[in-house]
Structure formats: structure tokens, C-alpha cells
Amino acid sequence: MAGTKARAREIRAYASLGRGVKSSRGIPEATVARLPVYLRALAGLADGGSETVSSDALALAAGVNSAKVRKDLSHLGSYGTRGVGYDVNYLVHQISRELGLTQDWAVVIVGIGNLGHALANYGGFAERGFRIAALVDADRRRVGEELAGVNVSHMDDLDAIVRESKVSIGVIATPAHAAQDVCDRLVAAGVTSILNFAPVVINVPAGVDLRKVDLSIELQILSFHEQRKAAMSRLRTAVES
Amino acid sequence: MAGTKARAREIRAYASLGRGVKSSRGIPEATVARLPVYLRALAGLADGGSETVSSDALALAAGVNSAKVRKDLSHLGSYGTRGVGYDVNYLVHQISRELGLTQDWAVVIVGIGNLGHALANYGGFAERGFRIAALVDADRRRVGEELAGVNVSHMDDLDAIVRESKVSIGVIATPAHAAQDVCDRLVAAGVTSILNFAPVVINVPAGVDLRKVDLSIELQILSFHEQRKAAMSRLRTAVES
DNA sequence: TTGTGTGAACAACTTCACAGCT
DNA sequence: AGCTGTGAAGTTGTTCACACAA
Numbered sequence: 366m367a368g369t370k371a372r373a374r375e376i377r378a379y380a381s382l383g384r385g386v387k388s389s390r391g392i393p394e395a396t397v398a399r400l401p402v403y404l405r406a407l408a409g410l411a412d413g414g415s416e417t418v419s420s421d422a423l424a425l426a427a428g429v430n431s432a433k434v435r436k437d438l439s440h441l442g443s444y445g446t447r448g449v450g451y452d453v454n455y456l457v458h459q460i461s462r463e464l465g466l467t468q469d470w471a472v473v474i475v476g477i478g479n480l481g482h483a484l485a486n487y488g489g490f491a492e493r494g495f496r497i498a499a500l501v502d503a504d505r506r507r508v509g510e511e512l513a514g515v516n517v518s519h520m521d522d523l524d525a526i527v528r529e530s531k532v533s534i535g536v537i538a539t540p541a542h543a544a545q546d547v548c549d550r551l552v553a554a555g556v557t558s559i560l561n562f563a564p565v566v567i568n569v570p571a572g573v574d575l576r577k578v579d580l581s582i583e584l585q586i587l588s589f590h591e592q593r594k595a596a597m598s599r600l601r602t603a604v605e606s
Numbered sequence: 607m608a609g610t611k612a613r614a615r616e617i618r619a620y621a622s623l624g625r626g627v628k629s630s631r632g633i634p635e636a637t638v639a640r641l642p643v644y645l646r647a648l649a650g651l652a653d654g655g656s657e658t659v660s661s662d663a664l665a666l667a668a669g670v671n672s673a674k675v676r677k678d679l680s681h682l683g684s685y686g687t688r689g690v691g692y693d694v695n696y697l698v699h700q701i702s703r704e705l706g707l708t709q710d711w712a713v714v715i716v717g718i719g720n721l722g723h724a725l726a727n728y729g730g731f732a733e734r735g736f737r738i739a740a741l742v743d744a745d746r747r748r749v750g751e752e753l754a755g756v757n758v759s760h761m762d763d764l765d766a767i768v769r770e771s772k773v774s775i776g777v778i779a780t781p782a783h784a785a786q787d788v789c790d791r792l793v794a795a796g797v798t799s800i801l802n803f804a805p806v807v808i809n810v811p812a813g814v815d816l817r818k819v820d821l822s823i824e825l826q827i828l829s830f831h832e833q834r835k836a837a838m839s840r841l842r843t844a845v846e847s
Numbered sequence: 848t849t850g851t852g853t854g855a856a857c858a859a860c861t862t863c864a865c866a867g868c869t
Numbered sequence: 870a871g872c873t874g875t876g877a878a879g880t881t882g883t884t885c886a887c888a889c890a891a
Contacts, residue, residue, distance in 0.1 A: 465833025592706025
């Protein structure tokens with residue numbers, strides 16, 4: 366029986382995809398979030414002509430510490446050579462594979478205002494295998510406008526576009542009040558990953574991944590630390606007086 | 607001696623601002639990051655006419671669970687009433703104070719390309735006490751252009767602008783290759799908080815806070831999960847075959 | 848000798864579960 | 870009876886420090 370062993374491996378892998386399994390392939394979220402940073406750092410090192418890189422050097426380029434680099438990379442497998450380091454190109458390949466960047470993902474951007482324009486023109490999209498399948502807006506006056514080589518379509522066609530182009534990632538760049546409705550429509554059409562730029566909490570059913578980017582929240586976090594710094598120097602002068 | 611007790615309190619507070627102190631005022635980072643979300647949820651509830659809110663209701667509006675809400679709010683003090691909940695307006699006030707939103711912060715945006723335009727026109731700025739003190743670009747052709755009521759200045763004037771307007775927060779919306787230099791100039795001029803949109807790792811000296819927003823990284827994280835979902839359904843069919 | 852890979856200690860964060868106040 | 874505030878337990882993430890391979 367040739368297929369028995371492979372079959373057993375499949376079943377084990379399947380089981381390990383469930384909840385709360387530590388074994389082979391459970392890459393921690395924190396690690397996943399750093400892999401793209403390593404990838405970018407490695408691209409820079411490869412441009413600089415490096416063949417291999419140590420965890421120390423990669424850590425420096427990625428802005429983390431070397432223990433973290435080694436732990437993170439160890440989750441992908443033992444791709445390093447003791448006493449030498451990691452092969453840059455091989456590592457790029459492995460990380461890309463793990464992140465699913467060896468295939469193309471179709472993306473739709475909804476909401477072609479200021480932010481939508483900025484996102485559509487952002488070069489980093491195509492570069493990593495994210496293909497803009499469509500730009501969508503609720504305002505008929507914008508329909509037909511060309512942007513980054515793609516024509517703007519109307520919201521009414523969203524469902525058809527998602528199904529035809531097999532869009533799996535939706536980017537929401539609408540005003541806050543429209544975001545939940547847009548999200549629901551994206552999900553109904555079959556999108557399973559959403560990146561939300563609207564400053565509002567939105568809900569998705571289980572099985573759909575949602576990430577958010579929120580300028581206002583970032584500024585408020587910085588404000589907190591600014592205030593703490595200000596309070597600290599005020600106290601320091603008071604105590605030293 | 608009237609001032610002795612107040613003085614002792616100051617010194618205690620000063621000491622507690624050091625590293626690794628659990629005592630009174632050490633609000634966890636994870637909590638700080640959620641406070642702006644609560645604030646937004648509370649604004650919605652206040653608009654809806656609510657006078658008080660339970661941890662359950664607030665959790666629902668903020669997209670977290672109620673235990674987290676209670677723990678988070680307990681770090682600010684005991685502002686709730688058992689059997690009743692929290693007073694909406696009072697809580698808004700306390701969170702705003704904690705985040706330093708009761709004062710205005712001057713912000714400078716560097717890099718007036720697509721993204722810079724989107725950021726400058728983003729309404730959420732002024733709304734929370736973030737005043738755009740200046741828009742700055744390295745391209746002289748853009749200087750003088752008016753945007754959201756502010757004229758674009760040249761990079762050469764950055765230092766003077768930061769000092770005169772007491773800018774404490776800098777937003778970097780330049781191409782990647784310019785980001786580190788812009789950051790250094792901002793820090794040299796006296797900016798102590800930086801929000802970086804450029805897709806590159808930048809370094810700041812100790813004492814300066816740095817946060818980043820990176821579209822490409824977010825997409826790659828979604829890609830990872832998409833791939834995992836795809837692998838899972840592939841395995842499921844294989845096993846069930 | 849150099850630098851990876853990893854168990855073990857540590858630290859941060861989340862969730863549970865319930866005492867105690869209103 | 871209802872809901873907060875919080876110790877304690879559980880989970881995830883980080884750092885240390887060193888055995889071991891090249």
C-alpha cells in the first residue's frame with residue numbers, strides 16, 4: 366500500500382488544524398505577524414549581496430532581538446546551519462510559502478475616496494502577489510473612473526465581481542456608517558478575509574478573518590504616552606526642586 | 607506642614623513611573639490600546655441616549671468580552687456602580703483624561719502624496735484634539751498648495767515649524783527610502799512620538815515612541831490565514847474521501 | 848569557534864469564577 | 870437580583886542560557 370503513510374500524515378495534519386494543538390504546525394500569531402517584516406529585511410539583505418545571514422544580523426535589520434528571530438524561524442523548521450546562519454534565498458522562499466505568497470490573491474477595494482485612491486495607487490500591492498481585481502464605490506459618478514489601471518465599478522456589481530474573480534480579500538475604505546453593510550455584502554459574496562480602514566467596530570461570522578487599521582486609535586495611543594512623558598518630567602522637576 | 611503629604615504622593619508617583627512597576631498607575635499596553643475603542647463605543651451609546659452602561663453592553667459595542675472590559679476599566683479606578691454599571695459621560699471623561707485627550711496635540715504630516723492627502727483630509731484628526739500644525743513635503747512644487755485648510759511647507763522649514771508650533775507627534779507618509787531621514791529630522795527637532803506609514807523598519811532613540819501602520823504586512827497576515835483555510839478544506843476533502 | 852535550536856524561567860495578557868456592594 | 874471588582878488559574882509570548890552541530 367503506497368498511499369497509507371501519506372494518508373496518515375494528512376489525517377494527523379488535519380487533526381492538528383483544530384483548536385489548541387501545540388504539535389507540528391501551530392505557528393503562533395505573534396510569529397506570523399513578524400514573518401512579513403523578516404521577509405522585507407531579507408529582500409534588503411539579498412539586494413546587498415548577502416548569501417547567508419545570522420539571526421543577529423536579521424534581528425538588527427528587522428528591529429527585533431535575535432532570540433526572537435531564532436524562535437520564530439524554528440517554527441518553520443530547521444532551516445539554519447549552526448555556525449553559519451540561514452541561506453537568504455532559501456529563507457525568503459520558505460517564509461513566502463508559509464505566508465501563502467507563492468500564489469496570487471485577488472483583492473477588491475471598496476470605497477474610492479481619498480484613502481481608496483491612496484490604497485489603489487500603493488505599489489506594494491502587486492509586488493507581493495496581491496492583485497487588485499476591482500475597485501468599487503457606491504457613488505455612480507465615480508463609476509468608470511480609471512485608477513491604477515483598473516476601472517471603478519458600482520457596488521451593485523460587487524457580488525458578481527467577487528464570484529467571477531474569486532476574490533478572497535476585501536479592503537473596506539468607506540465612511541464608518543457604511544462599513545458594516547459593505548462587510549456583510551463582501552462576506553455574503555464569499556470573501557473570507559477583510560481589512561477594515563473605517564473607524565468603527567465591525568462584526569464578521571466565524572471563519573472570516575478580520576483585521577483593522579485605525580489612524581485615530583494609533584494617535585490616541587501615542588497621546589497616552591506623550592501625556593505620561595509630560596507628567597513624568599513635570600514630576601521630576603517637582604521632586605528635584 | 608501643609609505640603610508634606612502632597613509632596614510624598616508626588617514622589618511615590620514619580621517612582622512608580624519607572625520601569626516594571628505594578629502598583630497604582632501602571633496601565634498595561636493592551637489596555638491602553640483598547641481604551642480608544644471603548645471611547646468610540648461610548649460615544650455611540652451616549653448618542654443613543656444611554657445614561658449608564660454595563661460591562662456586558664460595552665463589551666458588545668466594543669467587540670470584546672465583558673471580563674476584559676471590567677479588568678481594563680478597573681485599571682483606571684473604581685468608576686462603576688455594582689448592580690448598575692458605569693455612568694457613560696463620566697467614563698468618557700475619565701478615559702479621555704487618561705489618554706491625554708483633554709489637551710490638544712500638534713501634529714505634523716510629512717509626505718504629501720496620495721496617502722498624505724488622505725491623512726490630511728481625514729476628519730478624525732481634529733475631532734479628538736489632534737491639530738494639524740503643518741503639512742511638509744520635500745518637493746518644492748507642492749509647497750504652497752492648500753489642503754484641509756493648511757498650506758504645504760518645505761522640508762527645510764521642518765525644524766522651525768516643530769519648535770514654533772510645539773509639535774509633539776510626527777506622521778511619516780513618505781516613500782520608504784526617505785523615512786529614516788525624515789524620522790531623524792523630526793526627532794532632532796524635538797518630536798517625541800512618531801507614526802510611520804512607510805513600509806520600512808525605522809529606528810528611534812530611547813524616549814521616543816514609535817508606532818507603525820503597514821498595509822502590506824496586514825495583507826500578508828491575511829494571506830497566511832487564507833492559505834491555512836484553503837489547506838484545511840483541502841485536507842478535509844482528502845480525509846472524507 | 849561560531850551561531851542555531853530549544854528547554855526552562857519569566858512576563859504579559861486573558862479568562863474564570865465568585866465575593867461583596869448597591 | 871444584578872453587576873462590579875479582583876484574586877487565581879490558564880494561555881500566549883518573550884528572554885535566557887547552553888547543549889550541540891558545523
